[in-house]
Amino acid sequence: MQRFINNPDDVADDSVRGFVKAHKDLVRLSDKNRRVVVSTAAPVKGKVGVITGGGSGHEPAFVGYTGRNMLDAVAIGELFSSPTAKSFHEAIKEADGGAGVICLYGNYAGDNMNVKMAAKLAAKDGIEVATVVANDDVCSAGPEERDRRRGVAGEIFLWKIGGAKAASGASLEEVRVTSQKTIDNCRSIGVGLGPCTLPAVGHPNFTIEPGTMEVGIGHHGEPGIRVEPLKTAAEVARDMCQIVLDDHNLAEGTEVAVLVSGLGATPLNELYILNDTVEAEITARGLTIYRTFIGNYFTSLEMVGASLTVLALDEELKSLLDADASCPAML
Amino acid sequence: MQRFINNPDDVADDSVRGFVKAHKDLVRLSDKNRRVVVSTAAPVKGKVGVITGGGSGHEPAFVGYTGRNMLDAVAIGELFSSPTAKSFHEAIKEADGGAGVICLYGNYAGDNMNVKMAAKLAAKDGIEVATVVANDDVCSAGPEERDRRRGVAGEIFLWKIGGAKAASGASLEEVRVTSQKTIDNCRSIGVGLGPCTLPAVGHPNFTIEPGTMEVGIGHHGEPGIRVEPLKTAAEVARDMCQIVLDDHNLAEGTEVAVLVSGLGATPLNELYILNDTVEAEITARGLTIYRTFIGNYFTSLEMVGASLTVLALDEELKSLLDADASCPAML
Numbered sequence: 001m002q003r004f005i006n007n008p009d010d011v012a013d014d015s016v017r018g019f020v021k022a023h024k025d026l027v028r029l030s031d032k033n034r035r036v037v038v039s040t041a042a043p044v045k046g047k048v049g050v051i052t053g054g055g056s057g058h059e060p061a062f063v064g065y066t067g068r069n070m071l072d073a074v075a076i077g078e079l080f081s082s083p084t085a086k087s088f089h090e091a092i093k094e095a096d097g098g099a100g101v102i103c104l105y106g107n108y109a110g111d112n113m114n115v116k117m118a119a120k121l122a123a124k125d126g127i128e129v130a131t132v133v134a135n136d137d138v139c140s141a142g143p144e145e146r147d148r149r150r151g152v153a154g155e156i157f158l159w160k161i162g163g164a165k166a167a168s169g170a171s172l173e174e175v176r177v178t179s180q181k182t183i184d185n186c187r188s189i190g191v192g193l194g195p196c197t198l199p200a201v202g203h204p205n206f207t208i209e210p211g212t213m214e215v216g217i218g219h220h221g222e223p224g225i226r227v228e229p230l231k232t233a234a235e236v237a238r239d240m241c242q243i244v245l246d247d248h249n250l251a252e253g254t255e256v257a258v259l260v261s262g263l264g265a266t267p268l269n270e271l272y273i274l275n276d277t278v279e280a281e282i283t284a285r286g287l288t289i290y291r292t293f294i295g296n297y298f299t300s301l302e303m304v305g306a307s308l309t310v311l312a313l314d315e316e317l318k319s320l321l322d323a324d325a326s327c328p329a330m331l
Numbered sequence: 332m333q334r335f336i337n338n339p340d341d342v343a344d345d346s347v348r349g350f351v352k353a354h355k356d357l358v359r360l361s362d363k364n365r366r367v368v369v370s371t372a373a374p375v376k377g378k379v380g381v382i383t384g385g386g387s388g389h390e391p392a393f394v395g396y397t398g399r400n401m402l403d404a405v406a407i408g409e410l411f412s413s414p415t416a417k418s419f420h421e422a423i424k425e426a427d428g429g430a431g432v433i434c435l436y437g438n439y440a441g442d443n444m445n446v447k448m449a450a451k452l453a454a455k456d457g458i459e460v461a462t463v464v465a466n467d468d469v470c471s472a473g474p475e476e477r478d479r480r481r482g483v484a485g486e487i488f489l490w491k492i493g494g495a496k497a498a499s500g501a502s503l504e505e506v507r508v509t510s511q512k513t514i515d516n517c518r519s520i521g522v523g524l525g526p527c528t529l530p531a532v533g534h535p536n537f538t539i540e541p542g543t544m545e546v547g548i549g550h551h552g553e554p555g556i557r558v559e560p561l562k563t564a565a566e567v568a569r570d571m572c573q574i575v576l577d578d579h580n581l582a583e584g585t586e587v588a589v590l591v592s593g594l595g596a597t598p599l600n601e602l603y604i605l606n607d608t609v610e611a612e613i614t615a616r617g618l619t620i621y622r623t624f625i626g627n628y629f630t631s632l633e634m635v636g637a638s639l640t641v642l643a644l645d646e647e648l649k650s651l652l653d654a655d656a657s658c659p660a661m662l
Contacts, residue, residue, distance in 0.1 A: 002524035002541060002635050004564040004601040014564070015600040018607030022623040059599035193333035210333060233335040233345070265596035267632045268390035269346040270335040276349030292353040296627060301598045302635075304333050330661045
């Protein structure tokens with residue numbers, strides 16, 4: 001393993017410590033739980049608190065989206081593992097400004113269980129908790145089973161827009177409705193060209209043979225819908241657009257935001273190459289691209305690959321997507 | 332090669348096209364030269380124009396730093412190759428607002444030659460051109476031969492500060508003096524754990540054996556000062572700090588900006604792990620960290636590794652580093 005690590009068991013803690021040191025102006029570690037990162041602006045009295053949580057190894061997700069008008073607190077798990085209910089509970093308490101707290105998180109068994117337990121604990125503290133579960137990964141279940149789909153890079157849009165809605169002074173229910181609309185309007189797909197390795201395991205927990213690619217791969221290497229010979233960037237981008245947009249089924253003239261994220265080890269210039277065709281394909285379908293985001297927004301350690309997310313916009317979502325915010329991952 | 336590319340010979344053009352499509356609000360392609368990216372705000376009448384140029388494959392460098400109060404224009408070369416004199420010349424013309432143009436670029440033979448030729452051509456157009464050559468890579472030559480050192484990630488600081496100085500209304504000579512001070516105050520080092528491959532070549536043009544690392548590696552795989560067994564992240568970070576700070580020789584109490592950049596395929600969480608020790612080492616030497624930047628700021632395709640840059644600050648440099656600016660790479 002050609003990696004910058006110390007003890008493989010300490011990767012999550014070492015990483016969070018170095019992260020907080022780099023971004024002291026925007027974030028701090030919770031005094032009560034070293035697995036909770038809190039915005040230096042939180043809690044804001046009278047504002048709905050906005051939190052998330054998830055496994056480490058997806059940086060800048062999740063911690064990098066903590067900040068002003070973004071996430072108030074984030075619970076951190078071990079690599080590719082859910083944070084504990086205790087950490088989610090502490091994140092809720094840190095974010096609580098007296099107007100309730102919303103947890104915007106991805107649809108994974110461990111996170112679902114731990115967020116529910118944390119919400120019960122918070123109810124005993126007198127904090128009302130709402131949840132919105134991201135399920136934007138189109139290849140993880142069919143369109144008739146959307147509630148079984150996993151959450152992936154669409155969460156970036158969810159956090160930005162949910163954070164901005166809360167910052168606007170909206171009520172807990174209003175933030176919930178707008179956040180739910182955001183993820184309902186999101187579709188994503190991942191394509192993997194190379195696996196990643198959890199340092200404590202020491203070898204990849206799945207394989208992608210050289211010369212092949214896995215279409216629909218999940219953020220932890222969950223199997224996709226097909227393995228096929230590696231195509232050109234233009235062909236890959238066309239396939240990604242087709243899968244996402246066929247599922248999305250948007251009316252002509254719809255304005256969309258596009259996010260092309262690297263999965264960790266893919267160079268940025270290759271994401272630009274993908275975008276050259278993504279832009280052409282989306283435009284050819286009569287959709288209008290309002291904004292494009294390209295970079296390592298939601299990664300999976302050193303996985304080689306990319307994800308595409310398309311968010312259908314309306315006037316409310318456009319204004320919230322553009323709202324002023326500051327976080328280490330800079331959206 | 333597990334890569335998102337089309338024709339390997341088209342990587343630079345395909346990438347720039349996808350880049351400009353993603354960031355139309357901030358950049359455009361020159362009408363006259365498809366290897367020149369221009370800020371949508373340029374030229375600004377009466378402002379010193381600020382340009383750079385360099386090979387592709389280092390994204391977001393160089394093009395990602397084009398924007399408002401940053402670089403006015405950027406000349407683009409093939410992968411790891413200097414832009415042509417013609418492209419540098421066109422970038423100068425696109426950036427010219429009538430107050431002269433400064434080219435802030437890295438110390439490589441091809442760039443030196445082509446910038447000089449472009450400056451001569453521009454002189455014939457009546458445009459005065461100044462240059463500042465980045466030479467922040469401490470391992471590329473000894474301290475007595477600083478003018479032989481290569482430019483690496485210190486260029487990010489050079490562009491941000493030079494761009495801000497020009498935006499403040501300073502004269503060409505004032506921008507030159509402040510830019511020169513910036514790079515004189517910069518020291519960088521790279522450590523490589525894995526090589527990268529030019530798609531048109533198809534195999535790595537250098538090797539790093541598994542279990543080893545190359546200390547002092549250049550941005551194109553130029554040999555470092557030693558190859559040794561891969562150490563822990565803490566030990567690597569200590570070595571990087573020692574090499575940079577011994578060369579820098581800063582007085583106690585000096586304020587510094589720190590940049591930890593991934594070289595392409597190193598996950599962000601490992602850069603945070605490095606920063607945990609970098610922060611401790613720099614602080615232990617009595618220096619004060621004013622700001623820290625961590626991410627893929629200056630890469631080398633899918634090279635595995637990281638670079639550390641330390642910039643010594645004074646009041647002028649702090650204020651320019653913090654100045655408002657907008658560019659796709661978001662500094």
